[in-house]
Amino acid sequence: MDYKKTAKSVLDGLGGADNVDYFTHCATRLRVTIGDRTKVDKSQIEKTDGVLSVIEQAGQTQVVIGNEVSEVYTEMTRLPGMDRESGSSSSGSKNTEGSGEKKAGIITRMFDVLSDSFRPVLWALLGSSMILTLIVLLQQLGVFGHYTNFAGQNVTVDLVNGPKVGDDAANEALMNTWRSQFPFWFIILGAAMSVLNFMPVFIGATAAKRLGANMWVGAAIPAALMTDAFRGLSTMAGDAGHITLFHIGDWGIPLYLFNYTGQVFPPLFAVAVLAPLERLLKKIIPSMLHMVFVPMISILIMVPLTALIIGPIGVNLGLGISNVFQWLNDINPAIVGVVVAGSYLFMVPLGLHWPLNAVMISNLSTLGYDFIQSPMAAYNFAVFGVVTGVAIRAARDKELRQVATGAAVSGLLGGISEPSLYGVVLRYKRVFPLILVPAMIAGGLISWLGVRSYAFAFTSLLSIPAMQPIPLFAIGLAIAFFGGLGGVLVFGFRSREQREADLAKQSVATDEVPTGERVRAATDEPEAPRPTPAAVSSGPAAATKATGEGVATEPWAEGRGSEAAARGSDSPQDDDAATVGAPLEGDVVALSEVPDPIFAGGKLGQGVAITPSAHTVVAPEAGTIIAAPASGHALGLRLDSGVDLLIHVGIDTVALDGRGFTPEVAKGDRVEAGQKLLTFDPDVITEAGCPLITPVVVTNTPKFADVVGLPDGRAGLGTPIIRVTRS
Template identity: 40%
Template sequence: MGSTTQRSTAEGIVAEIGGPGNIVSLTHCATRLRFVLNDAGLVDQKAVEAIPGVMGAVPQSGDRFQVVIGGAVQTTFNQIMNLPEMAGIGKSQLSDADVKAAARGKARGKAAWVDGFFEYLSDSFRPLLGVLLGASLIIAFAAVLDAFHVIDFRATDKSASWIFVDAMWRSVFYFLPIMVAYNAAKKLNIDPWVGATVMGALMTPEFISLSDTTRFADTVCTTNATLGTDSCVAQIFGLPMQLNGYGGQVFVPLIMVAVLALVYKGLVRIFPANIQMVFVPFFSMVIMIPVTAFFIGPMGIWMGNGLGSGMAWMNGHAPILFAIIIPLVYPFLVPLGLHWPLNALMLVNIQTLGYDFIQGPMGAWNFACFGATAGVLFIAMRDKEVEMRATATGALAAGLLGGISEPSLYGIHLRFKRIYPRMLVGCLVGGLITGIFGGVQTSAFAFTSLLTIPVFSPLPLYAISIAAAFVTAMVLVIISDYRTPEQKAESFENRQQAESDLALEAARAAAPTDASADVPTDAPAAVSTPTAVIVAPVAGHVVSLDEVADKVFASRALGEGVGILPTDGRVTSPVAGVLVTVPASGHAFGIKTDDGVEVLVHIGIDTVQLQGKCFDVAVKKRQRVAIGDLLATADFEGIRDAGYDPTTIVVVINSKTLTSVTPKTGDDVVPGDPIIAVAP
């Protein structure tokens, strides 16, 4: 189907269901467009069904309406959603952002400032996800080379080439304070470049040089015995200023921007709008750079060190409890976007201690999450759930290769409440293994994925713990399913519906549609007698379409007709005309008479799956046939043995365009006996 046809199909569907103003939302399954409408009474169902590319229309309860498209449903959906008049029309399926907002809304408490505080933390880090992931993968690559003894990842005397590689990932973590300051300022609706500039001032070579005691005699440095870090104090305008290395720090920019926002907005109220562009940034910098250097910077360092020391104390005195709590807490923090404070502590640990002990047990949570997704994927593949299989495949790839849990959470886990308890068991198992055997550490900030396993130590313990978490969650989901009985029943019904729609699409493809089929030059002259009767193509017992075990034919979506329970394998032509359709599978024949009656002879149900086995075709496409001419010989016993229903179906495809189509059922017939009366 070309783009013009697709476009007209999309426009036609929207017009005939009452126009864009009548559409509340639109989603699709494997074969159908699913509309929620303001008023289902505005739909012209017959007009919808007459649109090219539409196989049928199905009114639903309430103001819901389905349009059967078949395998091209995704293309048609995209065409509709891209129509200019559809701008602003939403999808009823919740987006990832919607799921997160809903989860956050449920978790909101009475203290709005608490919610605002955590949102401030989250939104200051979330935009950095891409570069943090990129840096972690560079670290993982270097760690793999270190594991195979290609380079010494932790050596200080590496070659210039590998120092350059280090610069590629260290750039993210060293300048992280500036990035966080930029995002935090945006979150608080002030100029983000002012926030970045204030933080950047404490990371310039000039500021760093203040700790050079050989150059500045009044600078005094001491060593912190607990953390093993140096602390210097310089005299600035006669006042003592504690000097710190702010690379990789996150608490300092978060505190600084919160104070900056008060100063910046106060200055906006003071200065007239026409001079704000110059004087608001100027005074913000003049005020906040000293305040940050003298007070906020040291305070942020103290806070970070204190929190890191507290977590280290818990990890050292109750390692099993710590290793269990971390993976059990994360599944509730990530959906709300509240996990970044813990991620910030990881960065502080690496900066102050030289290693981090949170990421190891956190890996148990991530891999339990990915294991649950793998369980969903297994069920989706087993049950032929096309949509869920695609969702789970993408989410699992993002998790295992990138360490990103959001696609799994927002795309699957938060939509099916049975997943979380099973995933938490995986978190518990992985965390317990980590804690019992002494914990896991890493000297680099890394997203926990398959690619970053080498950066954790001891590697065997980490690998075992995440594997246990993954397998536990996956097996529990597979055993008990991720759907409630109601969801499972609905899923089964949708799958049957999709299979029926796709069967309809295949049957229509086998039906006669070419009004001007080419006839061989040596063919007999066209028959001028109007078609009044369609005869039996096979010997057997004639039944109503209502008794045919195929929803497509039973619904008469392909037209009125009959079914024949065959007793002989000889299949002959029921009318005189031209063979428009003769598929290679040999299971169906479409014939068009000279006066326009279109007849489909379909041998067996779903026998297209036999791919020609059990059929010996005697004709070819565009051949003219007379009543009783042999079309094919079918091995009905072989069809039964292969597990297929041999019922042969004869339908008049264009029944709606004829005056009448009257089946004759209940009789035993032989080829040539009348089974359907027609009035063209």
């Protein structure tokens, strides 16, 4: 994928930089808040290379790309008019009050802000959580030894949660002993717990950026509640959980004290108040004093307000959601598993799974474990099983097989379900029950068996150790995966209509392949009137080329042999078979080796590819130039033999915009065998990251009975590389 080209095409489809109010990305999608939705060309975006789907959700236009989304996002930030630091266009609004978001309801906007605030932290959170998963696994294996707990049981050393041998003093003494024994692993434990513990600070910063407030002030507010100065008040509170801050008459104003480590909702609510407060202060305070007094007054107001009101509300909201699941878990753990695994298929496309992610993190911080994430893994593995089944059954559909295989691999190894969801599942809705049935069975079993997660991770084969007990968790995953896989293999994945449509795409009838359009599509050249024979023969370009200037006579004759000389330009019309010579020197390979699915799949016609050893392209036979884009990277040539030939130097080289290419002919020119058509600089192409391999294809392949490439190693100019058999 050409990330720059993809980013530009997506931005153009979104209506340009002026139409983007805010943009960010998650693990698989670009998420864009649009100013005017009427300017969005959804069909253009969906046709862009690398784009899986475009959906409208949570007040956003979401472009699903997959694992390479961060590279596309980076290129998008570098485009003219886009601001990398603010996550918006330089001319767009820096807040979220654009028209696109006003149309969304308050609940939708809340989920929108929650998800956009959470995603930037995922990269660091998942990395640190995988380190925590490693430590938990080593503990379970007994690497750090064993000790006797307060119940007299011999258990493994638990560096994460600490010892349980009696009172606090005894626990602290044993913990210090462990610190002296394993100092290195406590450093690694610090790395593992860093993001989880200081999550409020991260969320405060990302939420402030999302809502248009100063992100560092947003981080300072929750950080204040995590300082020793604030936490020291808890000592005064004792078991009461609150102190009296001050009195109004006989009424004491209470300050409820919570541990804000790992909390998500308090910083979100605090920043939601900070954003309008900051805008108000900027209107009141003279601009020359903004840098000092706006942050000072903001922090002076927001920290006490968060400590008194906003923080307790946020903490209790998270506890309330967690308590609902805990209540269901107390009734029967299997209920939680069935509900979570069964609902995720519908929650993910709507973005409703992000609040649950926040609750998972809160549980890990307060309880030391979570019981929601483990049954959620059953949904993931049921999806991965289904797309694996699709990859197996779609053996004849190369494009679908590639999509399904890539989605399955990214899921099983990375835990990313969106490529599977948007590339396969939502396209073939017949697989819904094939996902739901094994997911709900496995999810209920996982919860009933008491499997818990001890680190936040995208569930994959690599993150299995984060769930304990591992053997019981593995049994549930196997049921989910092989249930989904078996369902597809037995029942299929598409309706009869979808099967017929997919098969129709794989074979195109002769009269449905207009040659001119195929050549223009491959060379990115707009349609233009075809010149008349008189114009071709009498034009100035034709007169120039008729002199034979630029003809590589000796190498052409040596490579072509006597066959071409004896045949002449008209005789091929009468032959049952003819060959097309090489237009450039190099190693001839099969077309399937081209790193581009359109060429490799023969979508533009059959032929070969050449890895060039020289930098000159010549005409293999006499003919007429029918396509010559300004970028000079490709040529369409109609040979006198009736063959329409496309010579495409390199892959994605249209993005070079002519750099490294020197065209020698123009559209409509008459050329002779061996005449120089273009030259190119291989160094420019390779330095730009473009493959140098050059497809040479017959774009009117359906016109002939057979077109066969002859990938026969080294070729000189004119060496036969394609055999064409007439009907």
